[in-house]
Amino acid sequence: MPHDMPLITTMAVGLAIAFILGLVAHRLRMPLIAGYLAAGVIIGPFTPGYVADQDIAAQLAEMGVILLMFGVGLHFSVKDLLSVKAIAVPGALVQIGVATAAGALLGWLLGWGIGGGLLFGLALSVASTVVLLRALQERDLIATEKGRIAVGWLIVEDLVMVLALVLIPPLAGLLGGQEQPLDAETAHVAQYGLGTVGATILVTFAKVAAFVAIMLVVGRRVIPWALEFAANTGQRELFRLSVLAIALGVAAGAAAVFGVSLALGAFFAGMVMAGSTLSAQALKDTLPFRDAFAVLFFVSVGMLFDPTVLWEQPFSVMVTILIIIGVKSAAAYGIVQAFGHDRTTGLTIAAALAQIGEFSFILIVMGVKLDIVPTDARDLVVAGALFSILVNPLLFRMLFPPNAADEPKAEPEIAAEAEARA
Numbered sequence: 001m002p003h004d005m006p007l008i009t010t011m012a013v014g015l016a017i018a019f020i021l022g023l024v025a026h027r028l029r030m031p032l033i034a035g036y037l038a039a040g041v042i043i044g045p046f047t048p049g050y051v052a053d054q055d056i057a058a059q060l061a062e063m064g065v066i067l068l069m070f071g072v073g074l075h076f077s078v079k080d081l082l083s084v085k086a087i088a089v090p091g092a093l094v095q096i097g098v099a100t101a102a103g104a105l106l107g108w109l110l111g112w113g114i115g116g117g118l119l120f121g122l123a124l125s126v127a128s129t130v131v132l133l134r135a136l137q138e139r140d141l142i143a144t145e146k147g148r149i150a151v152g153w154l155i156v157e158d159l160v161m162v163l164a165l166v167l168i169p170p171l172a173g174l175l176g177g178q179e180q181p182l183d184a185e186t187a188h189v190a191q192y193g194l195g196t197v198g199a200t201i202l203v204t205f206a207k208v209a210a211f212v213a214i215m216l217v218v219g220r221r222v223i224p225w226a227l228e229f230a231a232n233t234g235q236r237e238l239f240r241l242s243v244l245a246i247a248l249g250v251a252a253g254a255a256a257v258f259g260v261s262l263a264l265g266a267f268f269a270g271m272v273m274a275g276s277t278l279s280a281q282a283l284k285d286t287l288p289f290r291d292a293f294a295v296l297f298f299v300s301v302g303m304l305f306d307p308t309v310l311w312e313q314p315f316s317v318m319v320t321i322l323i324i325i326g327v328k329s330a331a332a333y334g335i336v337q338a339f340g341h342d343r344t345t346g347l348t349i350a351a352a353l354a355q356i357g358e359f360s361f362i363l364i365v366m367g368v369k370l371d372i373v374p375t376d377a378r379d380l381v382v383a384g385a386l387f388s389i390l391v392n393p394l395l396f397r398m399l400f401p402p403n404a405a406d407e408p409k410a411e412p413e414i415a416a417e418a419e420a421r422a
Helices: 006-027 032-042 054-075 078-083 085-109 113-125 129-138 145-167 184-232 236-258 262-273 279-303 314-338 343-352 358-369 375-399 412-421
Strands: none
Touching (some): 006 032, 006 054, 006 279, 032 375, 054 129, 054 236, 054 279, 054 358, 085 145, 085 314, 113 314, 113 375, 129 145, 129 343, 129 358, 145 262, 145 358, 184 236, 184 262, 279 358, 279 375, 314 343, 314 375, 343 375
């Protein structure tokens, strides 16, 4: 492989192997994410053969995070959340609390400290948006009451994780990681007797509040206007460019000016854009870019996985999987039953949440970078994700026995083209 083109080589090899293993996963009726993660393991530094450039992969992964969070924002629906808020809000919060406590206990037993255990548990508490929506779509459950509860539950989880992404870096020192240097504003506020932690929290919330206010007041007017202006040119190419420029520009601007995460900036860019009449077209036109970089994100996560954890720490791996599939599911089922819903609804929600994905990876990678958790925690999270993503379809098949309606569906446009060629 040429070593003077690391970007092109990393993308080419990563996408090629992800495509091959994605096909294998599809044939085995498994989520495609499992194939992408396995592709990352193959080209990672812990397996023989070609090793992709990890720095380049990390930057591509950052792009994937931005576009994933932008997509989450575009899908965010206040109406859907409000329709099931009575169960989704308390249910998601309690389930996050139970799973976080279980993960924190394991982290404490492994000697990671309270802060590391809490972050590890938080990473195990949130389900994958991609896996959950795909599972519901394949069984036509999105529009049902069970589907609305699951999606509303997921939205609450996503909002909690977005808040966590904002708070973790400034609180890294308190959580046992690297103390982040104080900026001028925080140092100035700390002089008024609030202490470093108090000042950090206050300034962080102030910056986030300022960013959110600007997005809701100014962005809500400027972003739809910019989309309309681009659409009125009649050039689809310019419209696509405007969507990508807004997503990346808001994310980068939020990080540079307000000090918030790229993920939060992208999320709000998508959420504000969702209020435009052109949001559906924006989602459709940017989907290929989002899919491509999302694949590279999952590949980069797979590159971080050290397979030796499977035989060096089998007990920790099994407990991690038990928390994801057992504790989370049991908590969700019990909560749904406590709210008076039938057994099938409880089992559906439990199965839907018995996996982890993109937010888990974002959180645990952040934790490793900030020295809050050791690299072993990252390996356990990736191992738990791989296993839970592989098992999740089996749980749904047990709940909904296979029939014609359960067969994996092709994307509508691809299916139509295939029929035309036939």
